[in-house]
Amino acid sequence: MRWGGQGGKESQGPELLAHSAPLSDTLEAQNLHVHAGTFPAVRGVNARFDVGTFSAVIGPNGAGKSTLLRALLGLNKPESGEVCLFGRPLGKWSRPERSRALAYLAQTEGLPDATKVRDVVALGRGAGDWRFGLLPTRPWTDDDDAAVDSALDRTDTRRFEARKVAELSGGERQRVALARALAGEPRFLLLDEPTNHLDLAYALEVIRYLRCEVAGGLGVVAVLHDLNLAARADWLLLLHQGQVLAAGPPETVLTPENLLAAYGVRVSVLSHGNKLIVLPED
Numbered sequence: 001m002r003w004g005g006q007g008g009k010e011s012q013g014p015e016l017l018a019h020s021a022p023l024s025d026t027l028e029a030q031n032l033h034v035h036a037g038t039f040p041a042v043r044g045v046n047a048r049f050d051v052g053t054f055s056a057v058i059g060p061n062g063a064g065k066s067t068l069l070r071a072l073l074g075l076n077k078p079e080s081g082e083v084c085l086f087g088r089p090l091g092k093w094s095r096p097e098r099s100r101a102l103a104y105l106a107q108t109e110g111l112p113d114a115t116k117v118r119d120v121v122a123l124g125r126g127a128g129d130w131r132f133g134l135l136p137t138r139p140w141t142d143d144d145d146a147a148v149d150s151a152l153d154r155t156d157t158r159r160f161e162a163r164k165v166a167e168l169s170g171g172e173r174q175r176v177a178l179a180r181a182l183a184g185e186p187r188f189l190l191l192d193e194p195t196n197h198l199d200l201a202y203a204l205e206v207i208r209y210l211r212c213e214v215a216g217g218l219g220v221v222a223v224l225h226d227l228n229l230a231a232r233a234d235w236l237l238l239l240h241q242g243q244v245l246a247a248g249p250p251e252t253v254l255t256p257e258n259l260l261a262a263y264g265v266r267v268s269v270l271s272h273g274n275k276l277i278v279l280p281e282d
């Protein structure tokens with residue numbers, strides 16, 4: 001993610017644009033206004049997300065994070081402004097093209113309890129599932145099997161590929177949902193609170209898997225509530241009341257001033273090794 005605008009302290013300027021990835025590798029919100037119901041939940045957001053970068057969207061409850069994420073996926077139609085994927089307006093992409101490039105992991109991923117893990121991951125390749133009346137989108141190939149194997153390996157879910165979803169813990173389910181998203185070989189993966197309900201070990205594990213994918217070239221955009229996990233991202237977008245309060249690398253966004261303005265909470269921000277730690281003072 002490279003920049004944010006409107007309504008706040010921008011912690012980076014045009015000079016950073018010079019270092020940004022070429023337009024063809026970006027997912028971009030341009031002066032985006034989006035309603036949630038009738039409520040103006042996103043108000044004039046500019047943000048550019050790059051492949052090969054771990055970006056996190058943070059901000060208090062109701063700041064507009066989920067609404068922004070859904071708009072970036074084309075699930076919410078903007079009132080005005082535009083989302084561009086690889087420099088082309090999202091509206092000009094066909095639905096299949098768009099869903100190949102952009103994967104989404106929602107807050108609560110409904111996985112089919114009675115289905116085996118491998119079959120769930122195969123759904124990410126467009127495999128059909130007669131239980132849900134879904135027909136395969138095309139003939140299954142060896143490449144599909146290889147992509148499923150690879151997604152299972154990269155999320156360490158291969159060892160329970162033959163188990164049914166109902167037989168998994170919450171953390172294991174989340175990894176299966178991640179494997180399903182990765183199996184489609186998207187360019188960007190957008191996740192809404194992927195570490196919600198996970199214990200510390202599982203949450204760190206999810207972040208570690210995501211980091212590996214980013215190293216392989218995936219663009220990750222994750223809504224995160226835990227600021228200490230968000231501190232591990234490359235770039236942060238801090239939203240407040242639907243607008244960008246700050247954007248940039250964690251050390252410029254996670255400042256006591258920004259966090260007081262966004263959350264109304266006094267914090268200390270400490271450096272520990274190469275990590276930042278946000279400590280509430282209240």
Ligand SMILES: Nc1ncnc2c1ncn2[C@@H]1O[C@H](COP(=O)(O)OP(=O)(O)OP(=O)(O)O)[C@@H](O)[C@H]1O
Nearest residue numbers: 036037038039041060061062063064065066067068
């Ligand atoms: N259908 C709706 N009608 C009216 N207001 C809505 C509707 N859906 C969402 N909102 C409002 O839009 C605002 C932004 O919601 P959104 O879910 O995007 O925030 P968020 O930052 O993701 O919040 P959270 O951290 O609590 O998940 C909130 O104030 C919410 O109450």
